[in-house]
Amino acid sequence: MELNAKIPDGPLEEKWTHYKGTCRLVNPNNKRNLEVIVIGTGLAGASAAASLAELGYQVKSFCFQDSARRAHSIAAQGGINAAKNYQNDGDSVFRLFYDTVKGGDYRSRESNVYRLAEVSGNIIDQCVAQGVPFAREYGGLLANRSFGGVQVQRTFYAAGQTGQQLLLGAYSALERQVALGKIQLFTRHEMLELVVIDGKARGIIARNLVTGQLERHFGHAVVLASGGYGNVFYLSTNAMGSNVTAAWKAFKQGAFFANPCYTQIHPTCIPVSGEHQSKLTLMSESLRNDGRIWVPKQKGDTRKPNQIPEEERDYYLERRYPAFGNLVPRDVASRGAKERCDAGYGVGASKMAVYLDFSSAILRYGRAEAHKMQMDHPDEQEVIRLGKNVVAEKYGNLFEMYEKITGENPYEVPMRIYPAVHYTMGGLWVDYELMTTVQGLYALGECNFSDHGANRLGASALMQGLADGYFIIPYTIGNYLAGEIRTKPIPTDHPEFEKAERHARERLERLKNVGGTHSVDHFHKELGKIMWNKCGMSRNAQGLQEAIGEIRALREEFWRDVRVPGGLDELNPELEKAGRVADFLELGELVARDALERNESCGGHFREEYATEDGEAKRDDEHYCFVGAWEYKENAPAELHKEPLNYEVMHPTQRSYK
């Protein structure tokens, strides 16, 4: 099968305008008769559901949480990028496009990224109109800050809770449409199968998580906005319930899965404290604007951080990358921390951590405040007090969160941080219209692969989720549904619905009936260890081959030995987890295979065999400048298809942040 990305003709900056001007439209009278299913209520799902309902489509929206407001977009902290150039510092649509493609290590599709940059400004307008309380300057206008990997200030934020505020905006738009009867909302529901009829996505099987009942839902089109698959690593910054199930079921029905090996390891997370650890907590990247990262110059130094004098500290990012310093992109910062810890310079009890230190920032801000208050010779205590106030205003909630988790006060002692799995750039393959390889099946937000290449820049996930939902799918879905106005709703007693429901039921029964001796979490943790050790921040061919074998063996053991208590017809969190982990056990193998297939290093995919002399990632544009899209095969390994990436405007070079 030839992958056709359906990229419109014409110059890059005219493609989207041209598309919007020529795509097919659906008459309002027909929109009323067309039904769209949206899976997930995060930024992409909620914004899509609300916008489609506003247009007049009948929308059914599903989430596994008890309320649409709880999707994991809510936890995004730092901010959202937009090429507004409000700071007059040289930003533009082109520069946001350029930074995103470069940050993605030249593994994304130019046309999609350009469109993302183009609509970014509209997102901010839309959110402000919804009453999203972004941070503002004293003049009443919006404030900005900078984020890793770029040199302009284009990030809009609401303290360290930007995701929460944006999601509540999208959620309120969604609930408004629920009240208007345009959206039917199904909370505590989980999609378990995709229904495909005559090659087109026509519905889903969902499990009501409270009653355990399986339900059939028809849609003229199905939109997946079900997030990323970071929990394949068990420990990640994702929510406990975040899962790949919806995307994986789509994969098994013919949607290609693209670049699964591109996983983002975020550099600033709170380190693991013990075996009981259930998730990892991110400390926003915005902290790197003011925090300085260091380790002791002396190996195995056991002194407390405050006892180590300035000249005995190695600010290794500032040393290695003077142009960007602590603001290098995430993949570069993460590998830097791993390199230092592996070399024996790590800190804390586990020695798997580095310091993120705010003492310089506290002094700098304190002096500026003292100056503003016309204090000529403030004593140091006073300067520190004033500086702490400024830092508290910027990052107060993050500092509190750190203290709650670790019991240490980051105003007094440096934070200890270590990289953790955070985001997955890979996902379902989509064309320019965000349609997967299954007709009428769309993938939005983190669920798709399209915009971030091999590495995502900070504050770009929120941008992409909302761009897809508010400004892209409302146009592109119309182009498809215009051809469906004669399709009457298909009754759910259609054989394909029956087959899909049978499938879902048999699998649940199978999980329940294994009756083994180990809990679901046991297998999930084992999978996570394999993934992290052999398919994590750095990978090599031998380790990946071992990982594939170990995952297969673990999968067999799971189906022989898992124990799922409780019944099928009731609220049963263990049963929900079991289904998700079973899917992760299949996905994990694909991630490792994709990583093994890609004999180069790029962005979040670092192969030890492919590095420059000073340890930087070494791409191979001649052989690997493509999207790797995997096709599911029943009873055979998945098959790799390649979509070549043609750079018409950008010229791939080795990324340099030095």
Next chain:
Amino acid sequence: MNLTLKIWRQQNQNTKGRFETYQVSDVSPDMSFLEMFDVLNERLINEGKEPVAFDHDCREGICGMCSMYINGRAHGPLHGTTTCQLHMRHFHDGETIVVEPWRGGAFSVIKDLVVDRSSFDRIIEAGGYISVNTGNAVDANATPVEKDKADNAFAAATCIGCGACVAACPNSSAMLFVSAKISQFAELPQGQPERRSRVLNMIAQMDKEGFGSCSNTGACEAECPKEIPITHIARANAEYLSATFAAD
């Protein structure tokens, strides 16, 4: 640490619940409260028993899904902290901890510690939004907002919708939750066109759901994990009054 847990167990909405007692040993002070529950559940599964059902998702204090009533307090003993951010270092060895679900007129138990909070969504549906369709917006900087007002709106908007305010209130009132949303939009220029209808409709829906009235006990403010103050309730009352008179 070794602990004794008394946990509310209830099979479903239609059956009666009861407390069950469990012993947990080797609890690390660095565990979160929910990780301690993970350890307990792992053991129950290994013993062939049914684990305790409880709501949780982000485990970083922002999704609002976790909801335990611990030793008589919503989200436990620590001020301004959700259950998932509560760590075992705040308990002592040998302690007995009582864990119950949220209780309150409009919240019902679904299973064990899991409750139905969908009434909160219906209150938002009644008016907790600004009616602006996608694509209608003007440039974001076309409407300046005073920094103080923007900061106030933000502070109100940090509510995570967990329901601790209702669980803590002797009247099971949802006024803190409702008033925070009313306050957020009343502060902003974007919220003005629907200011009157919003407060009237949201309060009407709150009453319809069966939440009690506010009698200013302040329990909600004391237990709110996001430390949202009851001054919002005073503000919502003022908004309600002026909307009532203005409507006539």
